[in-house]
Amino acid sequence: MSATTTPDASVFVAETKGGRITDFVDQRVGGSGILREFGRKVFPDHWSFMFGEVALYSFVILLLSGTFLTFFFDPSMAETRYAGSYLPLKNVEMSVAYSSSLDISFDVRGGLFMRQVHHWAALLFVASVSVHMLRVFFTGAFRKPRELNWVVGGVLLILSMAAGFTGYSLPDDLLSGNGLRIIDGVIKSIPVVGTYISFFLFGGEFPGTVIISRLYMLHILLVPALILLMIVMHLFMVVVHKHTQYPGPGRNDGNVVGYPLGPVYAAKAGGFFFIVFGVVALMAGFFTINPIWNYGPYDPSPVSAGTQPDWYIGFVDGALRLMPGIIGNWQVEQVWFGHVFSFNVLLPALVPAGIIFTVLFTYPWIERWITRDNREHHVLDRPRNAPTRTAIGMAGFTWYCVMWAAAGSDLIATHFHVALNDVTYWLRALFFIGPVIAFIVTKRVALALQRKDREIALHGRETGRIVRLPHGEFIEVHAPLDEYKRYKLVGFESPSPLPAVPNDHGVVDKKEKRRAKLSQWFFEDRVAPATPAELEAAHGHHGGHEAIEAAESQKTLSR
């Protein structure tokens, strides 16, 4: 392919067929510049970089399977009587949307398979976007210059949930209708405009006859188009910034170490698409998801216990469950000035999600302000090397998980044979103390891991081999690290708190004082990386454990 990189194409002859085709196209429309730029672009490799790829590939699978479904799905809410081949529902009154979803399942060959592929890919899509986001957070990949891409990622997370929810509602089965009913209840609790929004959304009273076709438009046009737009922006920025890399020997903020795009990286990434597709197909073939024929058509009267929303809606549903409607004898819903304020619905529906997404979107700026670190970062942090950030992330993650678990409080109760109310009380307590515990524990664990790293960097790996010294003492033999492995453990920076800096007028204002306090909190517990001097000291003494002790007392553990 290097053919195209040579300017003089008239005398230069490509060696392979691929090269000749490239040459042909290039001489007509150009493009060798792009190929030259990207053909061998270096991409760092790490298993945790796969989540973003999974997200992208599951979106492609969603587009493919979703397009197939549109050929057979009819989003009408008109009443009809089922005449398809699924006998238990024969002649049952239902909406055309539900009936056509049943037809896709039972009377279109491969239709059920496509529905299953679509639904599993949807679950995988939101999951991989979320995990990808966690990876980016915990490794500090959101730092300058990637803040804007972090925001685009956050928008993608919201859009992916919107896509999932609008899709979940389309088949108009009992569960999806019930999900809509809950949404309607939440919307009605909004002060001043809630009732109007509900009536406008449903075209009148719930459930009305238009909601499915409206959601359909959002589901197959607006939301996917926005997702596509965001994905394009996202990938464009990835190319502009080049990928981050994990710290290690030979890697620094001025280079990218990895495999060239062609052929290795492209082959691995391209091959991975087929693997994701294959795994989704396997799940679609063998694990039934959303068996709408078991639920029956939507009817406002029945509901079955123990049914769950799709996983990504769980945390909101769980928050709704945790909120008490009555505290003692005090009604949480209040009537003020003749109007209803349903705090029992509003607070759990808006506040946790509001906090999570506000912090998520602003975090890069918050951290940058606290640390005053305005440099570009292309080398990632190992999570343990940024203990406070990692602890903040785990606190948030735990909070999310408590709410998510609350969405299954009834399942927890029946599975572990405990009283449902007790499960709720415990989860209510965890809602408040869970994040605090998670913060403290994570920070301690991160610092302990850092100390362990120091230990290994200075004294080598434990080999598990015990030897007896001449004077009768037993010690474990430590194998020294080679310099590459050692550099991985010591090549990071451990900033100490940054005291308040006077501004241009030479004064330290209130805001700066606050920042200095936060910086103190952020960096006060730190473990400095081992230094050559320490290594020297550790090796100076021969014979095992005295050396360890000598080094121990020299550690620059500043607290």
Add this chain to the structure above:
Amino acid sequence: MGNHSDGSPNHSGTVATAGQSEVAKFQDPGIPPHRLRLADTDPRAAKRAERQVALLFGSSVVGTVIFLVAYFAIDLGADSTIGTVRLQNALLGLGTAFAMLGIGTGIVHWAKALMPDHEVSEERHAIRTEEDRQAAVRIVDDIVEETGIKRRPLIRNTLLGAVALAPLPALAIFGDLGPRPDDKLAHTMWAPQDGKLKRLARDPDGTPIKAADVTIGSAFHVIPEGLNEMHEGKLDEKAKSVVLLMRLNPEELNPSPERADWAYNGIVAYSKICTHVGCPVALYEQQTHHLLCPCHQSTFDLTQQCKVIFGPASRPLPQLPIAVDSEGYLVATSDFHEPVGPSYWEREEHVRNNNA
């Protein structure tokens, strides 16, 4: 490791690395030496890897065949059962999985075992040069300056005002998405029609219920008589008017004075629409006389006029006043005295009107 070449000047003192600069750090040893793979040195190993890749691609072909056979050979005709559908679904999944995994794992194996695996290092280039940066910022400054927007607040403020108001029509044009709510949420089908009281009927078949049929401890899912015969808006009505009917020992009921005649012989009727966010409150615990909403576990106590005793709901379930007509059927003596279901902004006003 500040990247000073990227054109973003670092002000000294703002770098949070204090306390480190004094200590000598380990030198970066550079990219570790490349280790050869088996296939790089041993032609037999390379040949073996080649055959493995080909085998994986071959398994993909098998998968494609499985898919096609399953698609064409399994008939979803008139006599197909759910079992047939499931079988076809499983085989289509299996076929696709093999077809895709064969290609995917084949390519990845090819890349890992046979393609060059030298890690290479590439310089990062600055996103833009310092010169471009300054020029661009200056251009924007000049543009802003030339518009004179800072010197002419009248222009700026009127423009801001106009821009702020301009989206209003874009909002207003959605006004016909739905009708005005008015007091639609305040009324249900239970209101007597032309002086005739509505009978309580079984959900879903619509047959009226005789008081004599309701034994102590039993519970009925109830809809208004005539609901099933509706053509338009049946689900809308049903979503408001479903009711739970239960019979307790009259002593257990403890009605408040104004509701003394809302029950008949220990039979009470309550709205089935949860006052939390509207799920059907479908579970009746006969022993404890509790009603439980399966959505978020709000629990209502029948013996205290369906007061909330647990969960996120804040208000009791509305009670439907009932009596018995001349033929012994249960009837609603009036509509609910308050709107059913989840709360909404105008609800209090509707409660007042309903009771006026």
